[in-house]
Amino acid sequence: xxxxxxxxxxxxxxxxxxxxxxxxxxxxxxxxxxxxxxxxxxxxxxxxxxxxxxxxxxxxxxxxxxxxxxxxxxxxxxxxxxxxxxxxxxxxxxxxxxxxxxxxxxxxxxxxxxxxxxxxxxxxxxxxxxxxxxxxxxxxxxxxxxxxxxxxxxxxxxxxxxxxxxxxxxxxxxxxxxxxxxxxxxxxxxxxxxxxxxxxxxxxxxxxxxxxxxxxxxxxxxxxxxxxxxxxxxxxxxxxxxxxxxxxxxxxxxxxxxxxxxxxxxxxxxxxxxxxxx
Amino acid sequence: xxxxxxxxxxxxxxxxxxxxxxxxxxxxxxxxxxxxxxxxxxxxxxxxxxxxxxxxxxxxxxxxxxxxxxxxxxxxxxxxxxxxxxxxxxxxxxxxxxxxxxxxxxxxxxxxxxxxxxxxxxxxxxxxxxxxxxxxxxxxxxxxxxxxxxxxxxxxxxxxxxxxxxxxxxxxxxxxxxxxxxxxxxxxxxxxxxxxxxxxxxxxxxxxxxxxxxxxxxxxxxxxxxxxxxxxxxxxxxxxxxxxxxxxxxxxxxxxxxxxxxxxxxxxxxxxxxxxxx
DNA sequence: CTTTTGCAGATTGTTGACAATCTACACCCG
DNA sequence: CGGGTGTAGATTGTCAACAATCTGCAAAAG
Numbered sequence: 331x332x333x334x335x336x337x338x339x340x341x342x343x344x345x346x347x348x349x350x351x352x353x354x355x356x357x358x359x360x361x362x363x364x365x366x367x368x369x370x371x372x373x374x375x376x377x378x379x380x381x382x383x384x385x386x387x388x389x390x391x392x393x394x395x396x397x398x399x400x401x402x403x404x405x406x407x408x409x410x411x412x413x414x415x416x417x418x419x420x421x422x423x424x425x426x427x428x429x430x431x432x433x434x435x436x437x438x439x440x441x442x443x444x445x446x447x448x449x450x451x452x453x454x455x456x457x458x459x460x461x462x463x464x465x466x467x468x469x470x471x472x473x474x475x476x477x478x479x480x481x482x483x484x485x486x487x488x489x490x491x492x493x494x495x496x497x498x499x500x501x502x503x504x505x506x507x508x509x510x511x512x513x514x515x516x517x518x519x520x521x522x523x524x525x526x527x528x529x530x531x532x533x534x535x536x537x538x539x540x541x542x543x544x545x546x547x548x549x550x551x552x553x554x555x556x557x558x559x560x561x562x563x564x565x566x567x568x569x570x571x572x573x574x575x576x577x578x579x580x581x582x583x584x585x586x587x588x589x590x591x592x593x594x595x596x597x598x599x600x601x602x603x604x605x606x607x608x
Numbered sequence: 609x610x611x612x613x614x615x616x617x618x619x620x621x622x623x624x625x626x627x628x629x630x631x632x633x634x635x636x637x638x639x640x641x642x643x644x645x646x647x648x649x650x651x652x653x654x655x656x657x658x659x660x661x662x663x664x665x666x667x668x669x670x671x672x673x674x675x676x677x678x679x680x681x682x683x684x685x686x687x688x689x690x691x692x693x694x695x696x697x698x699x700x701x702x703x704x705x706x707x708x709x710x711x712x713x714x715x716x717x718x719x720x721x722x723x724x725x726x727x728x729x730x731x732x733x734x735x736x737x738x739x740x741x742x743x744x745x746x747x748x749x750x751x752x753x754x755x756x757x758x759x760x761x762x763x764x765x766x767x768x769x770x771x772x773x774x775x776x777x778x779x780x781x782x783x784x785x786x787x788x789x790x791x792x793x794x795x796x797x798x799x800x801x802x803x804x805x806x807x808x809x810x811x812x813x814x815x816x817x818x819x820x821x822x823x824x825x826x827x828x829x830x831x832x833x834x835x836x837x838x839x840x841x842x843x844x845x846x847x848x849x850x851x852x853x854x855x856x857x858x859x860x861x862x863x864x865x866x867x868x869x870x871x872x873x874x875x876x877x878x879x880x881x882x883x884x885x886x
Numbered sequence: 887c888t889t890t891t892g893c894a895g896a897t898t899g900t901t902g903a904c905a906a907t908c909t910a911c912a913c914c915c916g
Numbered sequence: 917c918g919g920g921t922g923t924a925g926a927t928t929g930t931c932a933a934c935a936a937t938c939t940g941c942a943a944a945a946g
Contacts, residue, residue: 434709438716528814532813
């Protein structure tokens with residue numbers, strides 16, 4: 331007779347909404363025993379509770395993993411860079427154990443490569459692999475388009491349009507970084523709207539790996555306007571609840587990006603200067 | 609800024625151990641470049657070289673990870689089971705460090721769930737999540753069908769037919785385990801034939817997670833013959849180089865499996881063993 | 887009799903130390 | 917002068933000990 335009168339926190343242990351690595355599968359019919367919620371009689375205050383939950387779910391290795399992932403995706407640790415255990419541990423103020431555990435996780439997520447007795451390196455994506463990823467993305471995005479167009483939520487459409495507007499604004503300024511960010515968010519939100527959590531994590535994994543590829547694609551002349559136009563078309567098809575059209579538009583958009591990548595990688599890279607992101 | 613960046617080697621040495629048809633998700637479709645053997649001009653003997661390469665690329669954490677993955681997928685460690693660090697370390701003859709590293713990797717690959725200060729548990733897949741995975745698989749497999757049918761290699765078709773034959777044989781004997789194994793190998797090979805390494809790792813990851821779902825699906829009456837028929841149709845469409853037909857057949861096959869799962873999970877499980885209910 | 891509270895054992899988190907391996911460079915020999 | 921060789925330093929792999937946290941039980945309080 332457990333008295334669960336206590337308003338147990340809505341999410342038992344949930345931390346970090348769609349964040350990576352948090353595989354907290356909600357609603358697992360626990361055959362073992364659900365946690366007895368040790369909270370005392372007093373109703374927990376919201377703010378400290380959040381902090382507590384943060385502390386509870388975030389171990390040192392998880393923190394290190396997140397930080398390293400951020401550094402890699404931000405370009406602070408460029409592809410091919412060697413990650414030194416001791417140095418990183420010192421930098422992050424922990425010992426080597428947690429760093430090593432983070433390395434294992436990052437390898438499985440495809441961001442680094444481990445070589446026994448040699449070290450850990452940020453992965454370098456070959457053109458062929460990037461090509462494979464683009465192909466996969468095209469397939470997944472086509473499915474996404476079909477699904478999202480079927481849902482056809484006016485609010486969602488409005489939100490997507492705002493993302494496209496941000497892209498347009500960045501494009502007129504030739505702000506490649508801003509464009510890239512808006513672009514990523516647009517597609518991420520789109521996949522999220524498809525309502526398949528596993529699809530979302532799969533998609534994010536692929537996009538993360540793709541970000542390791544050298545990003546000279548968008549720097550070409552005339553690419554930004556073209557890409558923007560494609561995005562507008564995608565939203566239009568969704569707004570019209572045209573599933574097949576949205577699927578086709580998304581598929582072609584990704585395949586066009588793939589082509590642009592090939593063009594860019596065939597031609598010599600123009601800006602060889604270290605483009606520090608901001 | 610960060611001085612832990614050493615001048616990265618232009619061409620990083622590829623990690624060894626490619627391919628190796630196991631269902632392991634890891635593995636980077638790297639060019640088959642082996643480590644520059646330190647032995648001088650003499651041609652290395654095959655047998656010792658293999659052993660050396662094995663030792664070189666397999667660290668203790670990797671070994672532990674593989675073994676745990678095997679145990680989980682084989683059902684020795686059923687979903688929901690708690691994995692005790694010290695016990696497993698003792699069992700495998702290593703210390704807790706490598707075991708912890710393996711845990712991190714297994715979490716990222718979706719096979720276990722980590723709870724800080726609580727322990728590590730084999731993941732349990734909820735019906736909704738299995739549903740999501742089936743949907744994804746259907747999309748991927750449709751793509752696979754289109755691609756493989758386009759390649760249309762007689763040898764490949766023969767090989768696929770042999771897998772189907774093994775399924776048929778197992779079906780007539782009502783050998784569910786044998787059927788499951790042949791089924792897995794058929795689909796794995798099929799995806800491999802699509803020639804997209806990233807697709808293959810993605811697919812394997814999904815299938816691995818799906819195997820954590822309770823596998824009562826195939827035990828139903830009449831499922832095995834139906835499933836076998838679907839497989840034969842798939843190969844037929846591929847042999848006929850009918851891309852769209854193969855895509856449709858595969859998509860429908862996966863969606864039918866999904867339906868069968870729903871049927872099985874809705875109806876009470878008719879298990880031979882006594883199930884404790886309370 | 888029920889609920890709370892406080893140990894005691896067990897388990898996980900983290901760390902620092904030691905062993906194994908690799909890399910680089912100076913050295914020796916032809 | 918070129919090429920192999922050996923050693924020193926750095927880096928990674930592994931381990932065992934210590935600290936923090938959780939779980940379960942038992943005793944005390946109401």
